[in-house]
Amino acid sequence: MPRSIPPLQALRALEAAARRRSFSRAAEELHLTHSAVSHHLRALEADLGVELFKRVGSRMIPTAAGAQLADRVRRNLDDLRDALDATRPGMNGVTRLEVSVMSDLASMWLIPRLGDFYERYPEVDLSLHMHAAVSAPDPYPFDVGIWHRRVDEPGFQIRKLLDDQVVAVCSPALLARYPDFELKELASMPLLRFSRRGWRDFFEAAGVDGSEPLRGPIFDDAGLMLQATVAGQGVATARLQLARDLIERGELVQLGQVRIPASFEYFFTWRDGHPREDAIMQFYRWIKTQLGK
Template identity: 30%
Template structure:
């Protein structure tokens, strides 16, 4: 029995696993900080060592063979266990009080950071490293322990705690929506929008939620294609600034514009609409008992209950 053949090198296994997961040598190379040709050669070396074809090439795309899929099921699990074991070792020593947290940029600036001093008061040795992320978080490939994100709650292979339902409000400058809108922003019974009321306004969008205006119009029974859609923004904070500058009106989560509504920079003449999305705190199973994560999770869920 050739044990060398049965135990390929870690570099070959990492190249194979990343290629199988992405179905692309190019994306695997980006993840592993290698060239595309280097990853391709490593996979070819592994195939030669095993004497089995692991992929078939279809133009620029690669597809795992039956043998490749079976091998990926075992190798992927084994590598995940190795990563988990390494994380546990780190968590047991110097990294036990460090949490690498991804958060949505505007949520982080508007909600999380103003409250974070409360966490540090309770846990003075805790260190939260904040990383801004708009795109979907991949705990298998990114050096992150947890994330605060928004979505429908369906993420594979993660634990998810629902924090808030997303309540969208239409915001505009007092000049754009008129003084009547400014007077109505704190009223208990707000007027329902009409196409006529919105006619001529530029509807600004956040690129990560392209269906926001359709959902909002559907709540009020308005034909959304009758309205004029304007520019889109990657960051909600940029959209808010564009609205304050009078470029148009926008739909944003209420919690992110409370200050601007109170000081009169913005007004919101219509009732809030609950969207199809919610805010969640998510993390992979492997860090469930990480000391820093446990401390942050307990604080976050209590802070969310107090603010909610």
């Protein structure tokens, strides 16, 4: 007699609970009650004869056996999703990647270049999910993550994309209001403020006699701040990689030649042994080529 397979709902509960380190959060994701998830996992432990989770503080941490099984279930669910996609009309031969990406990089750099990616790799579809926080999301339900911080758990492949620099930029119209401008006058101009980066380090590197501005708009999204800069609302410090296209098109002007290191890097992340790793590597190599231009 063939061995029975546990119910799919129980396996999905295992995968979600292991990934989210919480029965409650797994229940929310699966649209189940907490007690239903607990019941599924207790039944699965009884069927397998092993302990799958241990409580550590407020978190439910998978045991070695639970983590190993959850990983294999995750891969098989991915394979099942691919099989279903291949069966749907118009999807045969197309690989879909769920990509979580920092919102500023997406809006100012990635999205304008995607036409080139689809032209080179028509067999890959990208579904983009914007991410604003500095830290990587926890859990990690995406195929690819492009985030500022490394994932601090085992089982992931991580590649640093670039070391960026920060420059001061403004619109040509704003600069025209300051004839014979010199960089030392920067503190007298209207300054836009970014929630994760102040002006102090740039002032120091540029030899500007000025303190951290106490007035002026504050942005928590660098892409939106650059849009305000293009509109002439003030001077901003910006990652050179994000501002480069705007500078080359003449929509922004770099003030002086001072550059300081960016506080955060970008990391390209995916799970070990991902079933769509070929498509992931195509996407990674394309990004690295674009960054080198």
